[in-house]
Amino acid sequence: MESEIKNLFLKVKKEINNIDSIKDLTNYQSKILGKNSEITKLLRSIKDLKPEEMRKTGFLINDYKKKIADLFKAEKITIEEKQINKELLNSRIDVTFDPDDVQTGFVNPLFIVQDEIISFFNNLGYQTVNGNEVETDEYNFQRLNLTKDHPARDMQDSFFLDSKTVLRTHCTNMTARAISQVKDLTKPIAQVSIGNVYRRDDDDSTHSHQFIQLDGFLIAKNITFANLKWTLQEFCKHVFGDGTTIRMRPSYFPFTEPSVEVDISCVKCNKKGCSLCKQTGFIEILGAGMISPGVFEKCGKSKDLQGFAFGVGIERIAMLKYGVENIRDFYNNDMRFLQQFRTFK
Numbered sequence: 001m002e003s004e005i006k007n008l009f010l011k012v013k014k015e016i017n018n019i020d021s022i023k024d025l026t027n028y029q030s031k032i033l034g035k036n037s038e039i040t041k042l043l044r045s046i047k048d049l050k051p052e053e054m055r056k057t058g059f060l061i062n063d064y065k066k067k068i069a070d071l072f073k074a075e076k077i078t079i080e081e082k083q084i085n086k087e088l089l090n091s092r093i094d095v096t097f098d099p100d101d102v103q104t105g106f107v108n109p110l111f112i113v114q115d116e117i118i119s120f121f122n123n124l125g126y127q128t129v130n131g132n133e134v135e136t137d138e139y140n141f142q143r144l145n146l147t148k149d150h151p152a153r154d155m156q157d158s159f160f161l162d163s164k165t166v167l168r169t170h171c172t173n174m175t176a177r178a179i180s181q182v183k184d185l186t187k188p189i190a191q192v193s194i195g196n197v198y199r200r201d202d203d204d205s206t207h208s209h210q211f212i213q214l215d216g217f218l219i220a221k222n223i224t225f226a227n228l229k230w231t232l233q234e235f236c237k238h239v240f241g242d243g244t245t246i247r248m249r250p251s252y253f254p255f256t257e258p259s260v261e262v263d264i265s266c267v268k269c270n271k272k273g274c275s276l277c278k279q280t281g282f283i284e285i286l287g288a289g290m291i292s293p294g295v296f297e298k299c300g301k302s303k304d305l306q307g308f309a310f311g312v313g314i315e316r317i318a319m320l321k322y323g324v325e326n327i328r329d330f331y332n333n334d335m336r337f338l339q340q341f342r343t344f345k
Contacts, residue, residue, distance in 0.1 A: 002057070005064045008038055012068050016075050025079060029072045039065050106338040110212060110330050113239075113318045114194060117214055120238045124231070126190040126216060131174040133196055137164050143176040144255040145294040157200035167198035171215035172255060175291075175309060179219070179299040188220035194314070208327050212314035217291065219307030225258070228288060228308035236264050236285065239317060243270070247282055256289025256309055267320050283320060286312035 012032055019025045033039060039061065046057050118128055132139075137148075146153055159167040174193035182189060194214040218227070229248065236244045248260040263282035265271045271281035288310035293303035315327050322341070324330070329337050 002060060005039070005042060005061050008032075009064050009068055012071055016071055019075065020079065020082070022076065022079055022083075025072065025076060032068060033065070033072075039068070106335070106341055108330065108338060109318045109322055109324070109341045110314055112341060113314055113321065114212065114214075116239065117235075117312075117314070117317070118192065118194065120235060121190075121192045121216060124190070126192045126218075129174055129178075129191055129193050131168070131171055131177075131193045131195050133168055133198075134161065135166055135168040135173045137166055139176045139180075140166050140168050140170075140173045143180060143295065143298045144172055145292050145298060146254050150254060159198050159200065169199050170197050170311060171195055171213045172309070172311060175215060175217050175255075176295070176299060178217070179296065179301060185219055185301055185305055186221070188218070190216075190218045190220075192216035208315070208331075211327070213311060214314060215309065215311040217307055217309040219291070219305060221306065223306045223308060225290060225308070228290065228310070231308075232262055232286070232288060232310060236262075240264060240267060240321065245271075246285075248288075251287060251289075253287055253289055255292055255295050256287075257292040257294075259287065259289035262286045262288055262310075264320075285316065285320070286310055 016025075016028070019028060031037060042061050043058065046054050046061070049057060122128060141150075141153060142148070158169050161167065171193040174191070178189065178191055179185070192214055193216070195212065196210055197213045198210050200209060218231075229246075233246050236246050243265075245265045247263045249263065251259045251261040253259040262285055264285045266274060266277035266281055266283055268274050268276045269281065273279040273281050277283050288308065291305075291307040291309050293305075296305045297303045315330060318324060318330065319327065
């Protein structure tokens with residue numbers, strides 16, 4: 001048995017020098033010193049020896065076991081030093097390198113559009129807030145006039161985490177939270193919330209199960225539909241150019257009353273009619289309306305309050321603004337796509 005442990009030590013000492021990675025070293029160490037290793041088997045076999053011989057052999061095996069463990073520790077240090085030296089060698093600064101040849105990254109067009117929109121509303125006095133992407137059914141639906149049996153829930157095919165929790169389907173959840181939590185709504189409050197929302201809607205190149213949405217609202221005394229129309233007209237001019245006009249079509253949203261779909265004059269043909277606008281001259285861009293009295297009531301406030309709200313998809317704007325046909329181009333991180341926006345800020 002003494003010769004066996006010595007031979008094992010010499011074998012490890014020889015073979016360990018051929019290992020050049022921490023992963024291989026760890027695997028080899030497990031093979032030599034692990035639960036099912038040769039050393040473990042030798043230690044288990046001494047139970048049949050006489051007591052004096054058992055102590056002597058056990059001491060010898062453990063002594064060599066420690067020596068073998070020291071070999072692994074030393075080799076680990078050696079491998080790590082080699083790796084560090086290699087990394088240092090590869091990261092040396094080339095003083096002859098031309099800095100003008102360094103390529104920089106490019107801003108994703110979604111963030112260009114996002115910053116542009118936030119800047120517009122901030123200049124109008126709107127506060128920007130971040131929202132909960134994992135939301136309760138209460139704030140995502142119920143306080144927005146979408147009770148559990150409301151048929152309009154079928155309009156949004158949602159990702160439920162459990163019976164009471166959902167990946168938010170719109171940033172309007174922050175409208176419900178703001179109305180519920182702000183104590184004094186007799187003072188004007190204007191807020192935009194922007195972030196990821198989730199719906200099971202990815203059937204074509206213009207839709208994705210996850211996209212960025214901006215929701216905003218204004219609550220103040222004597223706010224009317226005319227204030228909403230002016231805000232959205234100026235917003236669309238800011239994003240698409242001064243020549244942009246809007247039209248409003250009656251629609252339905254549970255949390256606004258009355259509700260409208262807002263269209264902009266076609267970015268391609270300027271109302272002449274083309275394939276992009278399907279010969280109508282206009283393209284749908286966002287939804288809006290006056291905040292429903294039912295929302296104020298379900299959020300614990302007076303239903304006599306007045307305000308308007310609106311929601312728009314950032315990808316929708318970016319696709320129209322830059323002529324992008326497939327929504328997935330925004331997420332592929334392809335430098336050939338991103339470098340087209342180097343001049344936009």
